[in-house]
Every structure is written in C-alpha cells, then in structure tokens.
Ligand SMILES: CC/C=C\C/C=C\C/C=C\C/C=C\CCC(=O)SCCNC(=O)CCNC(=O)[C@H](O)C(C)(C)COP(=O)(O)OP(=O)(O)OC[C@H]1O[C@@H](n2cnc3c(N)ncnc32)[C@H](O)[C@@H]1OP(=O)(O)O
C-alpha cells in the first residue's frame with residue numbers, strides 16, 4: 001500500500017511512525033499546495049537530496065557551537081562551495097529553486113549575499129534606468145560585485161524624511177557629494193554592509209542648489225574591487241552581535257565628502273539633469289519599491305519560519321510521553337492534551353494562512369513592477385503599500401507568538417539550542433522591526449482606512465477599492481452555522497466598526513481643536529486596532545479562497561479542518577468587539593468555542609502530517625529535537641556530548657579558579 005505520509009521510513013521512532021500512518025492525505029500533494037506547484041514541491045525534494053550528497057555543503061559543526069567569527073566564516077565558505085555547484089543543483093533562473101537551495105544550505109543565520117539578492121538587485125531592477133542596467137545589473141547578477149541596501153541611520157530609521165546623509169549635486173563636476181554630517185547620520189544596520197559588500201544602494205537626501213528633494217537611492221562603490229579595502233572617504237564596519245543573524249555582518253557606514261558621478265543616482269523614475277534641473281518621479285514614493293518588495297515577500301517567508309518551529313514542536317510532542325489520561329498503566333503523548341493542541345494547532349493554521357496570503361502579495365508586487373517599468377503606471381502602489389504595511393506587522397507579530405508557544409510546548413528541551421527554536425524566534429522577530437517598525441507600519445495602513453471611511457462619509461463609496469468595499473456595507477445579523485462566508489461577514493462587521501469608531505474619534509479630536517497630528521496621536525492605539533482587524537480579515541479571505549481552489553479531495557478536506565479552526569480561533573480572539581454592542585450573542589460565542597474544540601480533535605490524527613508536508617529536511621531544520629527520525633533522546637545525548645565543553649573532563653577554568661577557591665575554603 002502506498003503511504004499517504006511519504007515520510008515513513010524504517011528505523012524511525014515508532015510513535016512518530018504511528019502518527020504518520022494516520023494521515024488522511026498525501027503529504028506530497030499537500031506540499032504542492034503549500035509551494036504552489038507540483039514542480040516546485042518535487043524540485044525542492046530533489047535539490048535537498050542532491051545537496052545531501054555533497055559533504056562540503058553540510059555545516060562543518062552544529063551552528064550553536066560556533067562563535068560569531070566562525071559563523072561568518074562558515075557562511076562564506078559554504079557560499080563559495082555553493083557557487084561551484086550552483087548550475088548542477090538548480091535552474092539558476094528559477095527563483096523558487098534558488099530560494100530553497102539557499103534556505104537548505106545557508107540556513108537562516110545570515111551570509112554575505114543575503115541583502116544582495118533580497119534588496120540590492122531588486123533595488124536596481126526597480127529603480128535603475130536601462131543604461132544603468134547595462135552598467136550595473138549584469139555585474140550584480142553575475143556577482144562580480146556584491147551589494148547591500150544602506151538606508152537606516154544611527155539616529156533615524158522609521159522617519160525617512162529626516163535621514164541626514166546628504167547627496168549634494170555639484171553642476172561644475174556633474175557629481176554628487178555624499179556626506180555624513182553627524183554621528184547620528186552614520187548608516188547603521190544594513191545587512192552585509194560591514195565586511196562583505198563592495199557596493200551599496202545608499203539612500204540619501206538629495207540636495208540641489210541648497211534645496212532638499214528628500215530621500216533618493218544612489219549606487220555607491222564602497223570598497224576597491226581588487227583589494228576589498230574601503231575607498232578613501234568611506235568608513236565602514238560591523239555593528240556587533242545581535243539577537244540573531246550572527247552569521248551576517250550588519251554594518252555602519254560614513255561618508256567624508258565622497259564623490260560619485262551624476263549617473264549614480266538610480267534614475268529610472270527621477271533624475272537630475274547636468275545643469276541641476278530635477279525631474280520628478282511619477283509617484284513621490286516610487287523610490288521605496290525595494291522595501292515594498294521585501295514586505296510583499298515577508299508573509300510567506302515568516303509562514304515558513306513558523307512552519308519550522310511547529311515541525312519541531314509537533315514531532316517532539318508526538319514522541320514525548322508524559323502523564324496519564326484514562327489508562328493509568330500507560331503514559332500518553334503530550335500531543336494528546338487539549339491544551340497542547342490548542343497551543344499548537346491554531347499556529348499550524350496560521351502558518352498555512354500566511355504562506356497562502358503571501359503568494360498573493362508576491363503576485364501583486366510583480367504586477368506592480370511590470371506596470372511601473374513598462375508604462376510608468378503606479379496606480380497599484382498605494383493599495384499595495386497599505387496592504388503590505390499591515391500584513392508584515394500582523395504576520396511577524398503572530399509568528400513571534402507562535403514560535404514562542406512552540407518553544408514552551410517543548411518544555412525544557414525547547415529552551416536548549418538543540419531545539420534551534422530560539423534561533424528561529426530571533427530571526428523571525430527581526431521582522432517586527434526591519435522593513436518598517438510594526439506600529440509605524442500599522443499606522444500607515446490606518447491612514448488608508450481613515451481615508452476610506454471618509455470617502456464613505458462623503459458619499460463616495462463607489463471610489464473604494466475592493467479590499468475596503470466592506471467599510472460601506474450595511475450590517476446584517478449573521479448565522480455562523482452557514483459556513484466560512486458568515487465568519488467573513490462577522491469579521492467584516494467587527495473590522496468595519498473599529499475603523500469607523502477610530503475615524504470618528506480622530507475627527508472629533510480635530511473638531512475640538514486638535515491639529516491633525518495631535519488628533520492622530522490621541523487615536524493611534526484605536527487606529528492600530530483597526531489596521532490589525534482589517535489585515536486579519538484579508539488573511540482569512542485569502543485562506544478561504546485558497547482552500548476553495550484545491551482540487552485534491554483528501555488534501556482539501558484536511559485543509560478545510562485547518563480553515564475551520566482558523567475561522568473559529570480568529571473570531572473568538574476578537575469576539576469582544578462584537579459582544580460589546582450585542583451584534584454577537586453569547587450563544588454564538590459558545591458555538592464558536594465548541595466548533596474550535598471539535599476542530600482540534602479532527603486535526604489531531606493529521607497533526608504530524610500537516611507539518612511533515614512543509615518537507616523541511618533535517619539539514620534545513622537544524623534541530624536535534626525536531627529531526628524526522630524522532631529519536632529525540634539519543635540525538636540529544638549525542639549532541640550534548642559533542643559540546644566543546646565536553647572535550648576535557650576538567651576545564652582549565654576549574655583548575656585555575658574553582659579549585660583554588662575550594663582548596664582555600666578547606667583551610
Ligand atoms: C524576498 C525577501 C523575503 C524575506 C526576507 C527574508 C530575510 C530578510 C533578512 C534580513 C532583512 C532584510 C531586509 C531588511 C531591510 C530593511 O530594513 S531596509 C530599511 C527599511 N526601512 C523602513 O522600512 C523605514 C520605514 N519607514 C517608511 O517606510 C516611511 O518613512 C513611512 C512609510 C513610514 C513614511 O514615509 P513618508 O515618506 O514620511 O510618508 P508619509 O508622509 O507618512 O506618507 C505620505 C504618503 O505617502 C504614502 N506612502 C508612504 N510610503 C509609501 C510607499 N512605499 N508606497 C506608496 N505610498 C507610500 C503614505 O501612505 C501617504 O499617503 P497618503 O495618501 O496617506 O498621504
């Protein structure tokens with residue numbers, strides 16, 4: 001008989017095997033849905049297998065035992081090995097294959113090319129003119145040069161309008177002079193800036209004839225291409241260890257009146273003529289497109305990170321035996337406890353939801369770039385900016401929460417670096433900060449929501465985009481028993497009510513004499529609540545759309561269970577908004593809870609297979625606790641024995657300090 005869970009192998013832990021046998025769907029088929037195509041799901045498996053046959057691509061030692069210097073060296077070593085094998089391992093023109101290969105081999109702790117691929121090349125694609133493509137893009141794609149994205153400064157990150165680095169145009173030499181006027185103007189944080197990159201896209205305040213034109217992107221050479229020494233006028237270095245990403249060299253950068261030619265302003269959309277005439281872009285924020293790109297990709301990337309932590313926690317929970325249920329002669333798997341299921345299963349649903357939703361925003365971003373580059377059409381920018389601002393904030397926040405719950409669900413062993421969950425957590429929550437601090441970005445979405453409510457109030461509801469059309473829809477009582485659409489309607493009611501209440505509150509402050517900014521600040525918490533609700537509604541709707549589109553019946557049925565869990569969990573979480581004005585009854589509340597508990601039971605037999613379907617290899621997971629074979633205790637013991645501290649029985653520190661203390665005490 002063909003097994004539905006393709007992870008079953010001889011010699012694996014029996015408890016885990018037992019779980020895999022209960023799968024009601026084919027995990028390869030589920031992987032096709034998760035990764036969007038049969039081809040990519042299959043290629044991922046093939047690539048992982050091919051990588052496992054090249055010993056030099058393996059981590060030379062478990063990463064938690066390496067210090068920072070060793071991590072940076074290890075990442076760079078693997079990159080160079082990968083470079084030799086790239087063409088034999090993947091179709092280099094296929095982004096999905098490349099992304100998987102890098103996740104597999106390089107892991108998540110950072111490496112010299114991380115920002116080159118994620119932001120430097122995309123910034124060139126989005127911002128450089130055809131002539132600049134000719135000069136830089138090919139070199140960047142071939143990796144003759146390595147670049148990063150240098151925008152944030154020591155004193156300013158969120159408020160781009162106050163960046164202090166200046167790029168002053170000098171018509172006599174047709175050059176920009178880049179300058180760092182104060183210590184707070186130092187670029188600070190850019191990934192791969194400190195030691196690896198020899199070029200950067202630098203965002204600086206464009207100044208022409210003493211007038212500031214705001215932040216603009218410039219391509220800047222930082223280091224000599226032969227010696228890799230910083231060029232005269234450039235100060236550059238590493239900012240030190242961080243919560244995570246310690247294989248990466250986030251850096252600082254200062255300019256001392258450093259000159260670059262006029263052609264180095266990325267000028268697809270705006271430019272400076274030889275005489276200093278400024279030609280405006282078609283949209284004021286078009287220079288931010290590299291940021292919108294990363295934000296568009298974040299929901300999927302973060303969903304995978306949550307998937308990593310859950311794979312570890314669910315597998316472990318199926319192996320960990322502790323305590324009793326009915327039969328007092330046998331301890332049970334901790335996965336059988338309702339509290340454990342409630343801790344983990346809604347997070348599985350969210351991981352799936354975020355991945356599906358992310359695929360939609362990636363498509364929207366690709367379409368936007370196509371429109372902008374082919375005919376200068378920027379009409380989709382405002383919508384995508386609002387959507388991705390909310391999405392990156394909501395998703396990173398919930399992913400952080402979900403990973404932390406996964407850690408706690410593993411008890412003491414979750415706290416060990418052997419689980420690797422703390423590393424995943426550190427990486428994931430970086431996303432709450434980078435690409436726009438979460439509160440700041442929620443407030444960006446709130447601007448859009450407030451403007452939309454104002455449109456409805458002024459009788460222009462017909463101008464609302466499809467994503468906010470619900471803000472104008474009349475309220476009707478909802479019968480939740482009729483299926484997903486009724487949950488959407490209830491959520492729409494809640495989200496709409498909050499957007500309206502926050503807007504009314506904001507307008508009231510202004511009517512009472514507050515300036516717009518002060519009124520905004522006095523309403524900010526309510527506004528961020530509106531943004532979160534709107535975003536969660538969008539995630540819910542994309543999840544429903546995706547499940548509806550699945551054709552494989554067993555896969556669709558398992559996904560429907562996950563979706564039902566998601567709908568009930570989400571609604572329960574925000575029910576107080578609808579209970580307070582009686583729109584939701586306490587009977588409906590009880591209905592939601594009962595549905596939720598029965599979803600947990602339905603999902604239980606598929607739990608291991610739902611996470612196996614992510615098809616993360618052991619190499620990619622880098623977790624001793626979450627390995628596919630489930631031999632948790634033997635694996636943990638072997639790992640602990642390999643700790644450098646265990647190389648000798650008596651440590652020099654004991655001989656030097658501890659023993660003399662003990663000897664002295666004896667006297
Ligand atoms: C493929 C990758 C996948 C995953 C990643 C995996 C691993 C990653 C590993 C490492 C990290 C990677 C990258 C991190 C890199 C960085 O962090 S780069 C630095 C990022 N910095 C920020 O995000 C700064 C945040 N701040 C801002 O974006 C802006 O300052 C702001 C949007 C908060 C405000 O901008 P302002 O210019 O001041 O505008 P405003 O006055 O508030 O608003 C004026 C109107 O403009 C609209 N608007 C603003 N931005 C945009 C935009 N991008 N697009 C469209 N419209 C925009 C705004 O909505 C206002 O419109 P109104 O109609 O309301 O007036």
Ligand SMILES: Cc1cc2nc3c(=O)[nH]c(=O)nc-3n(C[C@H](O)[C@H](O)[C@H](O)COP(=O)(O)OP(=O)(O)OC[C@H]3O[C@@H](n4cnc5c(N)ncnc54)[C@H](O)[C@@H]3O)c2cc1C
Pocket residue numbers: 115149150151152155156157158159188189190191245250430433434435436437438439440443
């Ligand atoms: C792992 C990592 C990688 C990064 N990589 C890069 C990179 O490659 N390139 C790059 O240029 N940068 C990078 N950054 C920097 C990052 O983009 C910024 O740190 C981020 O945009 C937040 O800005 P900030 O540090 O100025 O935070 P701040 O804005 O100083 O945030 C501090 C607090 O102030 C609040 N706050 C700020 N403004 C407002 C407001 N208007 N209203 C309400 N509250 C507000 C915030 O909500 C937050 O609570 C990276 C950062 C990290 C952590």
